Amino acid sequence: MSAPVPMGTYVIGNSFVHRLDARVKIVIGIAFAVALFILGEWWALGVVAFAAIGVFVLSGVSARLAVRGLRPALWLLAFTVVINALAPAGAGSAAPVPAFVGIGQPEALVRVGLITFYPSGLARGLFFATRVLILVFGASLVTLTTSSVAIADAFAYVLRPLAVLRFPVDDAAMMMSIALRFMPVTAEEAERIVTAQIARGAQFSSGSPFRRARAWLPVFVPLFVRLFRRADDLAVAMEARCYRGQGRTRLRQLRMRPTDWMVLVAGCAAAAFLAVYG
Amino acid sequence: MIRFDSVGYTYPGAGAPALAALDFSLAPGEMVVLLGANGSGKSTLARLTNGLLLPASGSVTVDGASTQDASTIYDIRTRVGMVFQRPDDQIVATSVEDDVAFGPENIGLAPDEIRARVDEALAQTGLVGLEDREPHLLSGGQKQRLAVAGALAMRPRYLVADEPTSMIDPVGRREVLDLLERVRSAGYGVLLITHSVADARSADRVVVLSRGESAFEGSYVELVRDPAWLAEWGLEVPRIVEFGSKLRAQGVAAPGPRSIPQEMAVALWR
Numbered sequence: 447m448s449a450p451v452p453m454g455t456y457v458i459g460n461s462f463v464h465r466l467d468a469r470v471k472i473v474i475g476i477a478f479a480v481a482l483f484i485l486g487e488w489w490a491l492g493v494v495a496f497a498a499i500g501v502f503v504l505s506g507v508s509a510r511l512a513v514r515g516l517r518p519a520l521w522l523l524a525f526t527v528v529i530n531a532l533a534p535a536g537a538g539s540a541a542p543v544p545a546f547v548g549i550g551q552p553e554a555l556v557r558v559g560l561i562t563f564y565p566s567g568l569a570r571g572l573f574f575a576t577r578v579l580i581l582v583f584g585a586s587l588v589t590l591t592t593s594s595v596a597i598a599d600a601f602a603y604v605l606r607p608l609a610v611l612r613f614p615v616d617d618a619a620m621m622m623s624i625a626l627r628f629m630p631v632t633a634e635e636a637e638r639i640v641t642a643q644i645a646r647g648a649q650f651s652s653g654s655p656f657r658r659a660r661a662w663l664p665v666f667v668p669l670f671v672r673l674f675r676r677a678d679d680l681a682v683a684m685e686a687r688c689y690r691g692q693g694r695t696r697l698r699q700l701r702m703r704p705t706d707w708m709v710l711v712a713g714c715a716a717a718a719f720l721a722v723y724g
Numbered sequence: 725m726i727r728f729d730s731v732g733y734t735y736p737g738a739g740a741p742a743l744a745a746l747d748f749s750l751a752p753g754e755m756v757v758l759l760g761a762n763g764s765g766k767s768t769l770a771r772l773t774n775g776l777l778l779p780a781s782g783s784v785t786v787d788g789a790s791t792q793d794a795s796t797i798y799d800i801r802t803r804v805g806m807v808f809q810r811p812d813d814q815i816v817a818t819s820v821e822d823d824v825a826f827g828p829e830n831i832g833l834a835p836d837e838i839r840a841r842v843d844e845a846l847a848q849t850g851l852v853g854l855e856d857r858e859p860h861l862l863s864g865g866q867k868q869r870l871a872v873a874g875a876l877a878m879r880p881r882y883l884v885a886d887e888p889t890s891m892i893d894p895v896g897r898r899e900v901l902d903l904l905e906r907v908r909s910a911g912y913g914v915l916l917i918t919h920s921v922a923d924a925r926s927a928d929r930v931v932v933l934s935r936g937e938s939a940f941e942g943s944y945v946e947l948v949r950d951p952a953w954l955a956e957w958g959l960e961v962p963r964i965v966e967f968g969s970k971l972r973a974q975g976v977a978a979p980g981p982r983s984i985p986q987e988m989a990v991a992l993w994r
């Protein structure tokens with residue numbers, strides 16, 4: 447395969463984390479994501495970070511792959527930190543203030559040329575950035591240790607209660623499965639078109655940003671045309687195999703083992719504790 | 725028996741009909757190869773066999789049930805399995821075994837039954853050991869065998885393959901053609917649609933479509949007897965056949981048109 451492995455792609459393994467029921471991983475992931483956005487203490491953030499690193503060590507996933515998942519988020523996070531540092535954290539600021547930031551106390555300002563940096567704002571920015579960093583790291587741990595089949599199955603299961611609200615659960619699960627199936631196919635297709643355009647003299651890595659952006663247009667147009675054709679073909683193939691969007695059964699029956707239940711309960715309890723006390 | 729009785733079909737907005745008053749049949753246990761140039765109506769015929777398209781005139785019946793009867797359409801689609809041209813665009817699921825299970829899941833079978841059918845279909849198509857493989861990591865030949873497995877898991881009586889070999893390499897093509905022959909020997913009715921005359925060598929019957937009409941029906945040997953016909957229908961004489969007939973014209977005792985290159989080589993060596 448010439449296409450690079452996209453970030454967060456499943457790495458085959460047989461660790462405790464790999465074997466955990468995908469539903470447990472997703473539910474705990476969501477519980478911790480919620481907890482992360484409620485908690486406001488550095489120590490609580492530290493606990494979550496420590497737990498995430500613990501899970502990473504248990505999973506035996508290579509550090510290179512785990513860190514690669516973080517890279518796209520770094521620019522955004524650096525921007526968050528800088529912007530936050532431009533305003534003091536305190537009453538009247540739009541963003542929620544972490545509890546550790548002393549409000550109302552005079553603070554030493556740092557001036558660089560015409561720009562004033564507020565240490566309290568900087569601390570707040572770092573807090574937000576760390577939070578998102580842990581979140582992205584945790585999410586990539588889930589996708590690195592869970593096959594796309596298991597993720598699609600688990601999502602279908604986790605979404606099932608929404609059927610009460612007339613949410614088309616089966617359709618959503620099918621869409622998710624097809625999206626996962628066609629991600630690598632689309633990546634290969636895009637690479638093929640890029641290569642074809644380079645062969646005709648297109649330049650993707652030189653010239654002004656505007657020129658570079660424009661060079662992508664002749665890639666996206668054929669890519670989308672091709673995707674629509676694929677969608678048509680796929681729909682016919684699905685119809686030929688009796689797909690009608692309802693009344694489906696499943697090959698794979700998901701079964702929770704005792705360890706899955708234990709991890710689920712412990713994980714959710716930990717997330718709840720952090721949300722309440724952290 | 726799949727039976728076409730003077731079937732006509734015109735695509736919406738098209739001037740000329742894609743098929744005109746076509747009679748055609750396919751019985752279980754026989755392999756019919758349908759040949760034709762691009763635009764001859766081959767794919768239209770394929771899609772009429774299981775109700776993906778409905779005839780504008782005439783009728784298509786599968787074991788007595790009309791494809792126009794909405795109450796039996798899913799029964800017809802389980803009886804007529806289909807394999808399409810593009811390997812990637814007919815694989816739905818994210819692993820080999822899940823894709824084979826897709827059809828049985830759609831008709832609401834119990835998980836144990838699905839498991840049994842998946843295992844059976846993987847064994848029939850030689851894909852055992854690749855159950856958890858992601859489809860994009862398969863070769864072209866393996867992808868098409870997977871498509872066949874997905875069709876066989878429905879326990880059909882007929883298999884319609886619409887140019888299954890035109891997008892894959894020669895090794896994959898051989899794999900797929902061998903598999904289709906085994907499927908025929910196992911008692912399924914196989915309709916192989918192709919524009920490669922050589923693929924028709926092991927057919928029980930060959931039908932040539934030209935401009936939506938049946939231009940020829942007979943054996944492979946009869947078909948390749950006259951290269952002029954083939955050219956008129958936009959088809960090419962296989963090189964091995966041409967070579968053999970040139971040798972015979974020179975008075976050399978070359979094997980007949982059904983022979984493969986190895987047989988030809990061995991015969992000439994002697």
